[in-house]
Amino acid sequence: MAQMNMIQALNAAMDIALGKDPSVVVLGEDVGYFGGVFRVTDGLQRKYGQHRVLDTPIAEGGIVAAAIGMGVNGLRPVAEIQFADYIYPAYDQIVSELARLRYRSAGAFSAPVTIRTPCGGGIRGGQTHSQSPEAIFAHVCGIKLVMPSNPYDAKGLLIAAIEDDDPVLFLEPKRLYNGPFDGDPGKPAVPWSTHPKGEVPDGHYTVPIGKAEVVRAGDDITVISYGTMVHVAQAAAASLGLDAEVIDVRTFVPLDVETLVASVQKTGRCLIAHEATRFGGFGAELIATIQERCFWQLEAPIERVCGWDTPYPHAFEWEYFPGQARVAAALTRVMEAG
Amino acid sequence: MPRPSRLHVPRTPARPGEAPDFSYVRLSPAGGVPRPDVVTAAADIESLSVDLIRVLDEEHRAVGPWNPHLDIDILQVALRHMMLTRVFDDRMLRTQRQGKISFYMKSTGEEAVAIAAAMALRPSDMLFPSYRQQGLQFVRGAKLVELMCQLLSNTRDMCKGRQLPVMYHSVPGRLFSISGNLATQFPQAVGWAMAAAIKGEDDVAASWIGEGSSAEADFHHALLFASVYRAPVILNVVNNQWAISTFQGYAGGEQSSFAARGPGYGIPGLRVDGNDFLAVYAATEWAAERARKGAGATLIELVTYRAAAHSTSDEPSRYRPKEDAERWPLGDPVERLKGHLILLGEWSEQRHATLIGELEQQVAAAWAEASTYGTLTDGPRLDRDLMFEDVFKEMPAHLVEQRELLRRERS
Ligand SMILES: Cc1ncc(C[n+]2csc(CCOP(=O)(O)OP(=O)(O)O)c2C)c(N)n1
Ligand SMILES: [Mg+2]
Numbered sequence: 001m002a003q004m005n006m007i008q009a010l011n012a013a014m015d016i017a018l019g020k021d022p023s024v025v026v027l028g029e030d031v032g033y034f035g036g037v038f039r040v041t042d043g044l045q046r047k048y049g050q051h052r053v054l055d056t057p058i059a060e061g062g063i064v065a066a067a068i069g070m071g072v073n074g075l076r077p078v079a080e081i082q083f084a085d086y087i088y089p090a091y092d093q094i095v096s097e098l099a100r101l102r103y104r105s106a107g108a109f110s111a112p113v114t115i116r117t118p119c120g121g122g123i124r125g126g127q128t129h130s131q132s133p134e135a136i137f138a139h140v141c142g143i144k145l146v147m148p149s150n151p152y153d154a155k156g157l158l159i160a161a162i163e164d165d166d167p168v169l170f171l172e173p174k175r176l177y178n179g180p181f182d183g184d185p186g187k188p189a190v191p192w193s194t195h196p197k198g199e200v201p202d203g204h205y206t207v208p209i210g211k212a213e214v215v216r217a218g219d220d221i222t223v224i225s226y227g228t229m230v231h232v233a234q235a236a237a238a239s240l241g242l243d244a245e246v247i248d249v250r251t252f253v254p255l256d257v258e259t260l261v262a263s264v265q266k267t268g269r270c271l272i273a274h275e276a277t278r279f280g281g282f283g284a285e286l287i288a289t290i291q292e293r294c295f296w297q298l299e300a301p302i303e304r305v306c307g308w309d310t311p312y313p314h315a316f317e318w319e320y321f322p323g324q325a326r327v328a329a330a331l332t333r334v335m336e337a338g
Numbered sequence: 339m340p341r342p343s344r345l346h347v348p349r350t351p352a353r354p355g356e357a358p359d360f361s362y363v364r365l366s367p368a369g370g371v372p373r374p375d376v377v378t379a380a381a382d383i384e385s386l387s388v389d390l391i392r393v394l395d396e397e398h399r400a401v402g403p404w405n406p407h408l409d410i411d412i413l414q415v416a417l418r419h420m421m422l423t424r425v426f427d428d429r430m431l432r433t434q435r436q437g438k439i440s441f442y443m444k445s446t447g448e449e450a451v452a453i454a455a456a457m458a459l460r461p462s463d464m465l466f467p468s469y470r471q472q473g474l475q476f477v478r479g480a481k482l483v484e485l486m487c488q489l490l491s492n493t494r495d496m497c498k499g500r501q502l503p504v505m506y507h508s509v510p511g512r513l514f515s516i517s518g519n520l521a522t523q524f525p526q527a528v529g530w531a532m533a534a535a536i537k538g539e540d541d542v543a544a545s546w547i548g549e550g551s552s553a554e555a556d557f558h559h560a561l562l563f564a565s566v567y568r569a570p571v572i573l574n575v576v577n578n579q580w581a582i583s584t585f586q587g588y589a590g591g592e593q594s595s596f597a598a599r600g601p602g603y604g605i606p607g608l609r610v611d612g613n614d615f616l617a618v619y620a621a622t623e624w625a626a627e628r629a630r631k632g633a634g635a636t637l638i639e640l641v642t643y644r645a646a647a648h649s650t651s652d653e654p655s656r657y658r659p660k661e662d663a664e665r666w667p668l669g670d671p672v673e674r675l676k677g678h679l680i681l682l683g684e685w686s687e688q689r690h691a692t693l694i695g696e697l698e699q700q701v702a703a704a705w706a707e708a709s710t711y712g713t714l715t716d717g718p719r720l721d722r723d724l725m726f727e728d729v730f731k732e733m734p735a736h737l738v739e740q741r742e743l744l745r746r747e748r749s
Contacts (some may be wrong), residue, residue, distance in 0.1 A: 033353065034583035034657050051343040057553030057589050058520060058581055086519060089554060124440045126502035128518030279736065308725065308740045314440070315491035315499025316725045319744060326747065 004200040005192040006177045009151035010040050010116070013158035014078060016204050018048045021076060024162060027054040028063060028080030037082055038118060038177060064090040064115065068098055071111025071167075078162055084119035084171060085131045098167045099142035114161045114168045119147075120228050120275055121307075121321055122175035122185070126314035132227070132276035132307070137169050138252045138285065144209055145252040147171040149230040150180070150197030153250060156207030164209060173227035183232035183323040212256040214263065218245040221269040221334060224260060224286055226250065229273045229322065236327035242335065252282060260286070261293045268299040271334050273327050278306035300337035305330045348587030354655060358665040363641070364388070364595075365667060368395035369402020373620075376628040380606040387597035387607030390641060393616035398677035404620040406458075410684045416457060416615055417679060418693065420449040420672050423473045425697040426482065427646070429705065430489060434503075434650045438713045439489045441503045445470045447613070447645030447663060450671035451546070451576055453477060454618035459544060459572075459626055464534075466514045466527035466545035469504050470576065470644075478511030482704035492712030492720065498728070499720045521547055521554035524573065528563045528635070531571035542629045544572040544622075549596055549639075550581020553589045561637065565603040568634030572625045573605075575637065576612065578644035583657035600637030612640030613671040616678075641668065722748070 004012065017024045026041055026048075032055035035042030045053035056063050060081055067077035081087045087094075094115070102110040121130035137145050144166055148154040154172070161168035175181050179191045192198030216234060220242045225233045226249040237244035245263050249255070264270045270290055272283040283304035290302060305322045313320055351359040366389045374383050393405050400407075408416075427444040434442040445452065452473030456465070465474050475485060487494035489503040497505065507515035514530075517523060527545035534541045547557060552575050564571050575596040579586050590596070600607030606628075610621045618640060625636035645663040647654050679685030712718045726733060726741040733741075 029581075030583045033350070037582065037651075050347045051345050054347070055584050055588055058550045058584075059553040059555065061555055062553070088519075089556075126505075126518070127500060128502065278740075308744070309736060310725055310729050311500065313500045313725050314497075314502055315495070315720055316722055319722050319725065329747070 001199050002202055003193045003198055004151045004155070005179065005198065006148070006151045006154050006172070007038060007040050009155040009200050010158055010172065011042060011044070012200065013155045013162070014041065014044060015047070017078070017159060017162040018044060018052060020204065023074055024076045024078065025052050025054065025070065026078045026080070027056050027067065029056055029058050029082045031055060031080050036080060038174065040116070041080065060086055060088075060090040061093055064093040064098065064113070067113045067115070068093065068101070068111045071113045072109055076112050076162060078114045078116060081115060081117040083129050084117040084133050085128045087117055087133065094137070094143065094169070095140050099140050102166070103142055110165065111167060112165045114158070114170055116158070116170045116172060118174035118177075119171045120173040120175055121312050121317060122181060122228060124314065124317055127311040130312035132274065134171060134252055135276060135280055135282045138282055142167070144168040144254065145171070146209060146250065147173065147227045147252070148250065149173065149176060149227050149248050150195065151192055151200050152197040153207050153213070155200055156205050157209065157250065159204060160206040160209050163206070168209065171227070175228045176231070180231045181228055182235035183321065185318055207250070210251050210254045210256055212250055212259040213248045214245060214259065215248050216244065216246040218243040219267060220244055221271060221331065222247060222260075222263040222267045223271050223273065223331070224249060225273040226252075227275065229275055232322070232324055233273045233327055236324040236331060239324060240328055240331055242331060244331070255285075255289065257289055257293070260290060264290050264294040265297045268297050269334050270298070270302045271327070271330055272302065272304040273306075273322060274304070275307050275322060277309045278304065279309045281306050300334050303330045303334050348585065348592045350585040350587065352659050352662065353657065354659055356659055358659045358662045360665065360667050363667055364390065366390040366392060368392040369404075371402070371404065373403035373624070376624055377631055377633040378606070380601050380604050383606055384601045387595055387601055387609055387639075390609050390611055391617050391621055392611040392614050393620060394614045394674050394678055398674065398681045400616055400678060404617060406616055406620040406623060408616070408619065410682065412457070413675065413679055414684065416453055417672070417675050417685070419453045419473060419476045420615070420675065421693060422476055422697050423449045423453065424672060425694065425701050426472070429698070429701045431650065433705065437715060438709070439503050440714060441650055442489070443469050443504050443649045444646040445472055447666075447670060448576060448578055448642045449473050450615040450618050450675070451574070451612050451640045451642055454615045455544060455574065455622045458619045458622035459542065462512065463542045463544060463626070464512045464514065464527070464530050466523040466530070466543060467516060468520070468523065468546050468548055468551065468576070469516055470548070471546050472504065474513060475506060475508065475511065478508060478513060480506070480508055480511060482701060483708045486704060486708035487711055490708060490711070490713050492708070493718045494708075494711045495720065498724045520551035521556035523547070524560035525556050525563060527573070528560050528569045528571050531569035531629070531635075532563070532567050535567070535570055540630055542570045542572060542626050544574065546574045546576055548581060549575055549577040549579075549586045549591060550584060550589050552596055561599065561603040561605060564635035565605050568632065570629035571635045572622060572629065573635060573637045575639045576642060577639050578642045580644050580648070580658065582648045582652060595639055597637055597639035605635050605637050607637045607639065609639045609641065611668055612642030613668040613674060615671060615675045643668070
């Protein structure tokens with residue numbers, strides 16, 4: 001076991017994958033010599049060489065397209081898109097090509113590509129360094145979609161993603177890179193060494209794709225969340241003294257319906273919290289799924305706390321971010337309803 | 339043991355701990371490149387995309403056919419704009435370090451690129467910059483306070499707090515809104531120019547893109563549309579050698595010049611000494627005249643060097659030699675124009691030092707005023723309701739509702 005932050009955990013996952021399987025390659029803007037603008041690929045080029053860890057031109061569409069070609073020709077590419085906000089030039093290659101290749105060729109062709117990209121706000125990045133685009137990828141058929149909320153899961157899920165024969169889009173909540181964040185920007189930053197999930201096994205292990213995690217068991221209400229908001233939601237529930245069951249979705253596609261439904265059937269109440277904009281957000285899919293399966297057990301309407309339906313504004317970061325107060329108010333409403 | 343691989347990986351000439359190496363930069367002597375008629379076909383002037391158009395020689399003389407023969411007062415205004423840009427950048431970097439603004443990007447070493455182009459164009463020409471051409475703002479008459487308020491996201495911020503620092507725009511200055519998403523402005527400028535042609539207007543569009551960003555598909559969309567419709571547009575690639583930590587070879591600069599992509603599309607490519615104010619001015623003038631005569635677009639590569647960090651989030655000593663900037667073979671644009679004016683007897687070290695002092699005072703005074711409208715850490719703040727405006731022209735019901743929810747949260 002070692003103490004790791006999320007950057008080190010992700011780095012360790014790629015290190016293990018590169019070491020174990022000679023077909024694994026890492027590519028992206030500034031990932032090679034420099035080790036990535038967030039240092040996630042630090043040292044990998046030095047260790048595995050310029051032919052396994054490639055700096056690329058600034059062309060996200062090109063990066064994903066090249067990764068598809070490499071994948072078809074026997075490699076197992078791990079592509080980095082520098083910020084999720086810059087993934088859109090690659091959207092066509094992801095949606096029309098990567099996601100559908102296996103289907104359209106009836107299994108004749110496929111590409112085991114993993115795309116890693118930092119997402120989410122809280123770093124004063126303004127509208128082009130803060131987006132949470134999970135919903136627009138969840139709507140696409142044929143690509144697995146993952147977001148870890150801590151170093152332990154980050155390493156295990158990334159190894160699982162790289163080893164998966166299907167394409168995986170791996171979203172990394174960058175506000176969590178250096179420590180858990182409970183939504184209060186005024187508090188001094190807390191390192192991962194203070195958190196049990198900052199303990200990361202040294203060698204190879206996987207966290208299964210398609211499995212949510214109950215991060216806190218409880219009976220009053222189910223709080224479903226992912227990424228940065230897992231920590232915010234936990235803090236909000238604790239601040240109210242609620243015995244909340246907090247679930248980290250971890251994988252959007254395929255969704256672990258069983259874990260979510262079992263919890264809401266037990267508690268009868270549910271709140272969903274995500275940072276992404278509300279309209280058409282992943283929370284809508286969660287609500288529909290739960291409502292379909294738990295209607296008769298529900299004691300109150302399901303609520304969601306989300307980002308507002310605006311671009312992420314630089315000056316109003318913390319008015320935009322669905323912080324503890326907003327989550328706590330919604331928890332109170334759901335607890336008092338019905 | 340890594341397997342043998344035939345993959346070519348571009349070579350970065352020098353990394354930290356190695357001696358700077360600029361032997362890869364193809365130079366031509368000042369005055370050594372011919373200046374063709376502005377309506378010459380691209381295929382007939384391909385060598386201009388390989389050679390280097392230069393006017394100022396080592397002795398600071400202006401030589402050769404590209405000399406734009408500018409009046410002394412224009413040269414002095416140019417020097418002042420370039421010095422202001424540098425003073426402004428230095429000061430704004432310091433304010434970022436003090437936590438007053440969240441982020442900043444300097445243009446140090448590339449000031450001539452923006453200043454010369456803007457001065458060679460008409461005020462009615464439309465500019466589509468990237469984030470590193472702040473010099474355009476000064477030529478187009480932006481007030482220092484106005485720019486600083488954007489950097490501060492304060493109560494007078496032109497972007498109403500929605501954009502990161504340096505993502506300016508100006509309606510009277512005819513400067514398009516800067517995007518954080520690289521390369522998008524390049525084909526948009528072509529569309530603007532197509533509209534000017536459709537409307538029968540004489541205006542030209544100009545856009546700037548980093549050499550790294552020229553890798554994006556949008557770069558090729560721009561060249562293709564500009565070529566197909568002979569759009570009156572000037573497409574500038576600012577080759578400052580670096581894209582964050584990545585050397586220009588990774589954007590394709592190892593195999594050929596960036597200017598050389600023009601002729602492939604039937605568009606003339608001019609490879610220009612970007613640190614030579616007179617050369618940039620002359621090349622822009624040539625391209626603008628060509629566009630206004632209906633002969634279409636020009637691709638200009640400005641060969642320069644990013645002397646400062648990529649941004650306040652960057653630390654270049656991690657990926658390039660510390661002495662790189664001072665060893666750059668094309669020198670410093672401010673020093674070169676200054677040397678030229680001194681040679682002409684129209685400037686002196688003394689006047690230069692005095693002007694720097696004046697500009698520093700001006701910038702300091704503007705900063706003092708801008709800060710009274712709020713900073714990141716104190717003073718008045720923008721009204722939070724503004725967050726919900728301008729998503730659409732008319733605010734739809736769901737945003738009205740969300741605005742109300744936030745209001746209630748506050749009370
Ligand atoms: C579409 C997109 N991809 C990636 C980025 C991240 N990024 C910002 S600046 C930059 C480097 C750009 O280099 P260059 O085009 O050479 O311009 P310079 O910074 O040298 O002026 C990168 C990769 C971005 N902003 N947009
Ligand atoms: Mg560059």
